[in-house]
Amino acid sequence: MMNFDFTPEQEMLRQTVRKFVDKEIMPYIKEWDERGEFDRNIFKRLAELNLMGVCIPETYGGMGMDYNSLAIVCEELERGDTAFRTAVSVHTGLNSLTLLQWGTEEQKQKYLVPQARGEKIGAFGLTEPNAGSDVASIQTTAVRDGDDYILNGQKTWISLADIADHFLVFAYTDKSKKHRGISAFIIERTMPGFSSRPIKGKLGIRSGNTGELFFDNVRVPKENLLGEEGEGFKIAMSALDNGRFTVAAGAVGLIMACLEASVKYCHERKTFGKEIGRHQLVQQMIARMEAGLQISRLLVYKVGFLKNEGRRCTRETSLAKWIACDYANQAADDAVQIHGAYGYSNEYPVERYLRNSKAPVIYEGTREIHTIMQAEYVLGYRQDKPLRKTLPAWRPAEN
Ligand SMILES: CCCCCCCC(=O)SCCNC(=O)CCNC(=O)[C@H](O)C(C)(C)COP(=O)(O)OP(=O)(O)OC[C@H]1O[C@@H](n2cnc3c(N)ncnc32)[C@H](O)[C@@H]1OP(=O)(O)O
Structure with a gap:
């Protein structure tokens, strides 16, 4: 059965995030963006609003809502700023x-529960100076030493590098096995040998923290190996299947922001004796934004629906991420164009939207990676195999 209605709980969630964005982000975002600093208080507020684990089951400290509720949070947050959604x-x-x-x-109790409650912040360390799209080229290593692993290497372009308490980090435990020799580890900031530093001079998402991670003989207990060696x-x-879903949902929010600003300006500004609208x-630009908004939203909510069913949806997620981010990038470009010279100054928010819209076209799989993935699926060169562990389907809480 298809149902495009939101539940009353989802509507309430949207209103909560929208109110938060309007009151606590919009008035300050220009200043945060100019300063290029992440406001740590945002996480505190998100935790107070129970938004740090929206679709994590209640047994693990979350809200137990469905996956499309997470999409709603991302949409509304990115309507405020891409960095907070990121x-x-x-x-x-x-x-x-x-x-x-x-x-x-044990790992869920130790790491997931405090993250879902917003008491601790989690991040993800995959990309390296010489390994972005080509994940198997990472050089970070983890060598077994008794009951521990010793990690050495470097990660870059890591969101929340200087903020997060826990990181999922990927390293080779056996280089001879190519991609099947990479293992995943949970790293704590406090582990000796770990350090981070921020990346300065970004085009956009300036109110977010992005940085580098360094591992200098970091001793990691074997209990912190996530999954099996080589997995x-x-x-x-x-992880990227989940991340890309939220990026696509965020892109929907950015299109909403571009439309809002553009429609307002269309009614305010007059040329040749009439409103520019x-x-x-x-x-044509307004219509393209509306089409992008509706198309992207449908793709995102379809992914949420498949996730709720517990079905693997790598293909659908990649498509949603690619299309929604491209439309958001186009919408931001159109929004600046509609504002003319004023769109080129930070007097209006649309210049920030354009700068911000570029990051999602690059991170979590570039536009080119997703284009290739889609072609490979259609041509029959790529198939999704069943996984040893799947994301749980969503079940409504029993009263
Ligand atoms: C702009 C400022 C901010 C920048 C921030 C940057 C930080 C980030 O974006 S974080 C991460 C970004 N990186 C990416 O998104 C990586 C992009 N690359 C990819 O997605 C992949 O490498 C891609 C699509 C190119 C495919 O790689 P390829 O080497 O062909 O692997 P592929 O053959 O498909 O799969 C290898 C194995 O993984 C499995 N696999 C593939 N996809 C999945 C999946 N979604 N889930 C589980 N398993 C999977 C395959 O089944 C296969 O298994 P097996 O070993 O049993 O055969």
Whole structure:
């Protein structure tokens, strides 16, 4: 059965996040963006609003809502700013859901529960200076030493690098096995030999924290191996399935923001004796934004639906991520164009939208990676195999 209605709980959730964004992000975002600093208080507030583990089961400290509720949170947050949605994507999408899927009961109790409650922040360390799209090229190593592993290497472009308490980190335990020799580890910031530093001078998502991680003989107990040795590549990819879903949902929010600002400006600004909204080439841009919004939303909620059913949806997620981020990038470009010269200044928010819209087209699989994946699926070169551990289907809480 298909149902496009939101539940009263989902509507309430949307209103909660929207109110939070309007009151606690919008008035300050220009200043945070200019300063290029992440406001740590945001996480505290998100935790107070129970938004740090929306779709994590209540038994693990979350709200127990469905996967589309997470999409709603991401949409509304990115309507405020891409950086804050990115933070939630990393904390919940890439980290917490991966712990839920692959973690042992002990790991869930120790790491997932405090993350879902918002007491601790989680992040994800995969990309390296010489390994972005080509994940199997990572050089970080983890060598077994008694009951521990010794990690050495470096990660870059890590969201929340200087903020997170826990990181999922990917390293080779056996280089000879190629991608099947990568393993996943839970690393704590306090482990000796771990350090981080911020990356400065970003085009966009300036109010977010992005940085590098360094592992200098970090001793990690074997209990912190996530999944089995050699399962790291699959764990990273399944984490990206969750992360990309939230990125796509966020892109929907960015299109909403572009439309909101553009519609307002279309009614305010007059040229040739009429509101600019009356000019057909401006209308074309507005129509393209609306089409992008509706198409992207359908793709995102379909992924949420499949996730609720407990079905693997790598293919659908990749499509949603690619299309929604491309539309958001186009919508931001159109929004600046509609605002003309004013769109080029930070007097209006649309220049920030354009700068921000570029990151999601690059991170969590570039536009090019997703284009290739889609072609490979259609041509029959790529098939999704069943996984040893799957993300649990969503079940409504019993009263
Ligand atoms: C802009 C400023 C901020 C920048 C921030 C940057 C930080 C980030 O974005 S974080 C991560 C970004 N990185 C990515 O998104 C990586 C992009 N690359 C990919 O997605 C993949 O490597 C991709 C699609 C190219 C495929 O790689 P490829 O080497 O062909 O692997 P592939 O053959 O498909 O799969 C290898 C194995 O993994 C399994 N696998 C593939 N996908 C999945 C999945 N989704 N779930 C589980 N297992 C999977 C396969 O079944 C296969 O298993 P087996 O070993 O049993 O055969």
